[in-house]
Amino acid sequence: MRTRPAARAGQYAALLAYLLFLAFPLLWLLSTAFKSPRELGSLHPTWIPRHPTLANFRQAFDEQPLLHAALNSLLAALGAAVVAVLIATPMAYVTARRRGPLARAASGWVVVSQAFPFVLLVIPLFLVLKNLRLIDSLAGLVMVYVVWALPFALWMLTGYVRAVPVELEEAAAVDGAGRLRTLVSVTAPLLAPGIAATALFAFVTAWNEFFFALVLLKSPGNQTLPVVLTHFIGAEGVADLGPLAAAALLATLPSLAVFALVQRRITGGLITGAVKS
Amino acid sequence: MRSPSTRTRLTTAVAAVLLLLLAGCSPGARDKGGPVTLRFQSLAWQQDSVAANKELVQEWNASHPDVKVEYVQGSWDSVHDQLLTSFEGGEAPDVIHDASDDLADFAYGGYLADLDDLLPARLKSAIPQRSWDTAAFGKGVYGVPFLQEPRVLIANAAWLRTAGVRIPTPAHPWSWAEFRQVTKSLSGDGKYGVAWPLKEPVSATLNLSLSAGGRLFQRDAGGKVTVRFGAGESVVPRTVHDQVAVDHSAPASTLGSGGSDTLPGFFGGRYAMVPLGFSYRQQIAQQAPKGFDWKVLPAPAGADGLTQGVSPQTLSISADCPHKREAAEFIAFLLRPRNMVRLALGDWMLPTGTEALKDPALHTAKDGWATGTALAAHLRPAPAQSVRGYPEWKDKVATPAFQEYYSGATGLAGLRRRLERDGNLVLARYQR
Numbered sequence: 001m002r003t004r005p006a007a008r009a010g011q012y013a014a015l016l017a018y019l020l021f022l023a024f025p026l027l028w029l030l031s032t033a034f035k036s037p038r039e040l041g042s043l044h045p046t047w048i049p050r051h052p053t054l055a056n057f058r059q060a061f062d063e064q065p066l067l068h069a070a071l072n073s074l075l076a077a078l079g080a081a082v083v084a085v086l087i088a089t090p091m092a093y094v095t096a097r098r099r100g101p102l103a104r105a106a107s108g109w110v111v112v113s114q115a116f117p118f119v120l121l122v123i124p125l126f127l128v129l130k131n132l133r134l135i136d137s138l139a140g141l142v143m144v145y146v147v148w149a150l151p152f153a154l155w156m157l158t159g160y161v162r163a164v165p166v167e168l169e170e171a172a173a174v175d176g177a178g179r180l181r182t183l184v185s186v187t188a189p190l191l192a193p194g195i196a197a198t199a200l201f202a203f204v205t206a207w208n209e210f211f212f213a214l215v216l217l218k219s220p221g222n223q224t225l226p227v228v229l230t231h232f233i234g235a236e237g238v239a240d241l242g243p244l245a246a247a248a249l250l251a252t253l254p255s256l257a258v259f260a261l262v263q264r265r266i267t268g269g270l271i272t273g274a275v276k277s
Numbered sequence: 278m279r280s281p282s283t284r285t286r287l288t289t290a291v292a293a294v295l296l297l298l299l300a301g302c303s304p305g306a307r308d309k310g311g312p313v314t315l316r317f318q319s320l321a322w323q324q325d326s327v328a329a330n331k332e333l334v335q336e337w338n339a340s341h342p343d344v345k346v347e348y349v350q351g352s353w354d355s356v357h358d359q360l361l362t363s364f365e366g367g368e369a370p371d372v373i374h375d376a377s378d379d380l381a382d383f384a385y386g387g388y389l390a391d392l393d394d395l396l397p398a399r400l401k402s403a404i405p406q407r408s409w410d411t412a413a414f415g416k417g418v419y420g421v422p423f424l425q426e427p428r429v430l431i432a433n434a435a436w437l438r439t440a441g442v443r444i445p446t447p448a449h450p451w452s453w454a455e456f457r458q459v460t461k462s463l464s465g466d467g468k469y470g471v472a473w474p475l476k477e478p479v480s481a482t483l484n485l486s487l488s489a490g491g492r493l494f495q496r497d498a499g500g501k502v503t504v505r506f507g508a509g510e511s512v513v514p515r516t517v518h519d520q521v522a523v524d525h526s527a528p529a530s531t532l533g534s535g536g537s538d539t540l541p542g543f544f545g546g547r548y549a550m551v552p553l554g555f556s557y558r559q560q561i562a563q564q565a566p567k568g569f570d571w572k573v574l575p576a577p578a579g580a581d582g583l584t585q586g587v588s589p590q591t592l593s594i595s596a597d598c599p600h601k602r603e604a605a606e607f608i609a610f611l612l613r614p615r616n617m618v619r620l621a622l623g624d625w626m627l628p629t630g631t632e633a634l635k636d637p638a639l640h641t642a643k644d645g646w647a648t649g650t651a652l653a654a655h656l657r658p659a660p661a662q663s664v665r666g667y668p669e670w671k672d673k674v675a676t677p678a679f680q681e682y683y684s685g686a687t688g689l690a691g692l693r694r695r696l697e698r699d700g701n702l703v704l705a706r707y708q709r
Contacts, residue, residue: 041564043545126366230352
């Protein structure tokens, strides 16, 4: 069916408007990060700073250990993503392929566990980690992030495993492939986009997480980026807006970079051409 | 059947885990010889304030090799939850920076050390009793109040001069009625005499109401607290309400805003005055357009003069701190008059100490320091300071009631009914 040019132009306009709407916070952050305090206090704010300045970045880096905090965030988020995927992938496979009361109960528990508020968990977690001497350590934080991300990662990956036709594994078995060979050569490649999406989810969740990092990390040298960002905010929500925007921009970039790297894997065809005709 | 080696490995692993748990629980695990280390969590956030705090910690460490202080940056935004969790887990910082109105729960919960016997007489006498009252709960004192900020009027001086209105001073402030008249005369053509940023309407209203004798919380002989909204309590709310809904000398649009949100309109000549905390001057000095002529005026006065309520910033010691004496010595060092002045200048606030308040740096006309310093003697503990159940009363009853009243959705009778009838039901639950 062919679309009329006018209708197509309307679709593109609507899409562009939607994209601008989605990009607005990021663009505004970018604009704010380069504005002087006087421009920030203007009654008529502009998109393009009239007198762009790097002073906000200089102040942000002078005042807070942003690079060190970014490195801590990166370690915690990468650790959480890798460990969560390593644990969730085999669990998801079993849950998806072995249907029964246990698998159904596990799925139900996953949904219920998402309803627990952070505050309910944080004190028991704090005590457990304290006894394990993992308070104030990135290793302890990674453990918490893995536990936090695991239910949803499992739920996501289970869906991806179910989308891989079991007939493909059966065909591989008929062709003489063993169980391990089938999993490695047939199932794993088809699951790659799902694994990438799950890893991205775990990464972004851990990268943005604030409350556990706030409570569990004590030493200034261990603090992650979201915790350090709050140091630009004073009592009653007053903020040092310029340096805060500069630091927040820095905090946003790695997430975007990771997403740019793996988005092709996520949006690529999951099982395109995989089924024998 | 398991092989002996497997069993041995399992037993060893279990024993190791148990040992680890026991070691983690042992109270002596924290310090084993060497210099004492204190963790000081500061909420300083402005550039100059962070610098002043860090410099003072460095100076202490340089002169006290046996007691090392580690500076940890906290955040106002999340300090209550973070401290509560740390207290529960026994991992709280040794020296804690907070605000006096956040201390009641921690003090009654037994998380903070009573400082009465720990602090030197010099520090006790340096701070007036009315300030100590903000951090006293039950029979103990759980924080040292050291910085405070009155609410002031930040005014467009050129506008006021052109309009020919009388400029108030701490010696001759505006009355609330005069303030209303002035804002009315300054308004018109889309411009307003005042913009009230009342995102948090309760503390602003209650603290300013002290000037008109409005205490709201009445404590009987048995110590039981009830809400009573009388004539004194109604002066400030009625002024704000009438400015917004009757005179139209204050815009309704800023009622849900924070202080910073009103600054662009103030700089842009839309409002002649904005009531703000004293420390907002730092933002104004930084953001005001070149040549913008601004001035700090005292808040209007009522039957009780310039009196208003404050919740000072405090320094406390964790009840679990094994080195309370050293922590108290560090606090005393941090709050020596000269050091208190450095902290006050960094935060654009007023020190509580009487000696510190005499410092010439706090009496200059520049940036309104002299006007603020002149108000220090009129500052009293915020009315809600020690009322148990206040947070729930504020969130569930008072905030929506004041918001509705200020926006004109309800009248004074409706406000009174909500605050007294619904409010007393909430407070009663905490006083059984």
